[in-house]
Amino acid sequence: MGRSPCCEQDADVKKGPWTPEEDKLLVEYIGKNGHGSWRRLPKLAGLNRCGKSCRLRWTNYLRPDIKRGDFTDDEERLIIHLHATLGNKWSSIATKLKGRTDNEIKNYWNTHLRKKLLSQGIDPVTHRPRTDLLAGLPGLLAAANLGGPAAAAAGQLPLDINAIKLQADAAKFQILQGLVRVLATATAAPAPTAAPPGIDLMTILGATLTANSGGLLGQQQLQLSGVDLSRLGQYDGNYNLPPLTNSCAQTQPMSSMSPDSLLNRISSGISGDMLSSPELCHGGDGCLSSPELGQGGPSRSHMTTAPVAAPPPMVAADDQQCNTPSGGGISCEETPASSTFDGLASLNLDDIDINDMEGCWMTDMLLAEQLPSWLSTNNASEMHISKNNTSEM
DNA sequence: AATACCTACAACCGCCTTTCG
DNA sequence: TCGAAAGGCGGTTGTAGGTAT
Numbered sequence: 106m107g108r109s110p111c112c113e114q115d116a117d118v119k120k121g122p123w124t125p126e127e128d129k130l131l132v133e134y135i136g137k138n139g140h141g142s143w144r145r146l147p148k149l150a151g152l153n154r155c156g157k158s159c160r161l162r163w164t165n166y167l168r169p170d171i172k173r174g175d176f177t178d179d180e181e182r183l184i185i186h187l188h189a190t191l192g193n194k195w196s197s198i199a200t201k202l203k204g205r206t207d208n209e210i211k212n213y214w215n216t217h218l219r220k221k222l223l224s225q226g227i228d229p230v231t232h233r234p235r236t237d238l239l240a241g242l243p244g245l246l247a248a249a250n251l252g253g254p255a256a257a258a259a260g261q262l263p264l265d266i267n268a269i270k271l272q273a274d275a276a277k278f279q280i281l282q283g284l285v286r287v288l289a290t291a292t293a294a295p296a297p298t299a300a301p302p303g304i305d306l307m308t309i310l311g312a313t314l315t316a317n318s319g320g321l322l323g324q325q326q327l328q329l330s331g332v333d334l335s336r337l338g339q340y341d342g343n344y345n346l347p348p349l350t351n352s353c354a355q356t357q358p359m360s361s362m363s364p365d366s367l368l369n370r371i372s373s374g375i376s377g378d379m380l381s382s383p384e385l386c387h388g389g390d391g392c393l394s395s396p397e398l399g400q401g402g403p404s405r406s407h408m409t410t411a412p413v414a415a416p417p418p419m420v421a422a423d424d425q426q427c428n429t430p431s432g433g434g435i436s437c438e439e440t441p442a443s444s445t446f447d448g449l450a451s452l453n454l455d456d457i458d459i460n461d462m463e464g465c466w467m468t469d470m471l472l473a474e475q476l477p478s479w480l481s482t483n484n485a486s487e488m489h490i491s492k493n494n495t496s497e498m
Numbered sequence: 499a500a501t502a503c504c505t506a507c508a509a510c511c512g513c514c515t516t517t518c519g
Numbered sequence: 520t521c522g523a524a525a526g527g528c529g530g531t532t533g534t535a536g537g538t539a540t
Contacts, residue, residue: 122508122534144525160526161509196528211529212507 119153123162127152131159132167165208172204176213184210185218189232 119127134150140163141149143156152159165171176184180202187198195207195214202210214229222229 120510142525155510157511157526158509164527165508193529207528208508216506 117153118147118155118158120155120158123166127154128162128167131163135163135167161208165206168206170204171206176205176217180205181218184214185222185232188214188218188229 130150130152134146138149140146140160143160146152146156146159147154150159154162183202184198187201191197193211195211199205199207199210219229222232226234228234
């Protein structure tokens with residue numbers, strides 16, 4: 106069946122914004138008679154409008170039970186969660202938010218929440234970490250490293266190397282946020298009875314980095330970027346990531362770390378020896394397995410993220426305090442006056458919903474994980490990627 | 499002060515599904 | 520059962536107001 110026109114094609118019906126007079130007519134008519142047939146309503150109400158336009162005006166704006174005003178934090182969280190579950194089913198989402206219309210929710214999503222998720226490194230469509238950031242990272246890193254003395258000598262300095270470096274840092278940080286998100290998702294999901302096909306984090310890294318230049322990233326660029334992709338080239342999907350620990354008794358919550366300190370930890374490249382240091386590996390067995398992942402165990406197989414049908418959404422958390430667990434004692438780091446992230450307001454570490462994480466293992470990950478080395482632009486040569494072997498760390 | 503650009507949101511468009519004679 | 524009408528939905532556009540230059 107073809108599309109049926111909502112109004113006569115030749116009808117001289119009015120379009121565009123509604124006037125207060127038109128609103129009054131519509132409200133009065135529906136108040137007295139109900140809307141009945143929307144197609145007949147305009148003529149009966151004395152409106153020179155398409156019935157469809159009348160319906161939209163009523164349902165989206167004039168209906169008396171419509172809730173006006175800003176969306177609350179709870180509503181935001183609910184929308185994000187429902188979107189992760191339902192996708193762009195705005196009408197279905199609207200049924201869960203009393204007084205909100207599908208159009209209003211859709212607009213709010215497109216203008217606020219979508220950008221919010223993007224700023225957190227979350228793909229607003231899949232609610233998973235953005236891989237486009239990974240794809241663009243090598244270029245940013247390469248550009249950032251082009252600002253070295255050699256480039257200066259060659260007269261090849263980029264226009265604004267600081268800006269590019271900032272972008273590279275920002276991209277790395279967002280990637281990190283996303284990866285934390287992936288891990289949190291895997292943690293929150295029920296332990297699968299059989300290991301489901303998942304997304305291997307290193308596969309994402311390797312695939313996106315190498316795919317960035319049509320599947321072949323030149324060695325020169327790789328070296329410039331400081332990312333030792335020769336190791337990625339060796340990667341066959343079986344690299345083990347270091348074990349995660351669920352012990353956080355003395356670990357500083359990520360939320361209490363300043364972006365700079367976090368980034369410093371990343372970019373400084375933490376050596377594998379630190380993994381066994383009492384400071385970081387304080388949880389005994391907790392340092393040797395990742396029970397939350399449900400697939401760690403003694404073999405410590407590489408991390409994957411279970412494909413969850415409805416991953417918990419990344420929601421903006423309330424301001425996190427330096428609330429190390431009792432017995433913690435690590436004080437919050439002060440954000441340096443001159444921060445790498447100055448001006449990058451969108452990259453707010455507090456936006457990571459720490460409450461959504463089970464345990465503090467991800468903090469340990471940030472401190473002891475090899476991942477920082479992968480993302481490091483400075484110490485790629487110090488990476489200790491071992492295949493099926495983490496004992497050397 | 500003028501202009502360009504950006505943002506938010508109301509409204510429209512076109513397709514699909516449901517209802518009804 | 521069929522086909523037209525009506526309703527519903529999601530994507531897109533137009534525009535007003537705000538902000539930056």
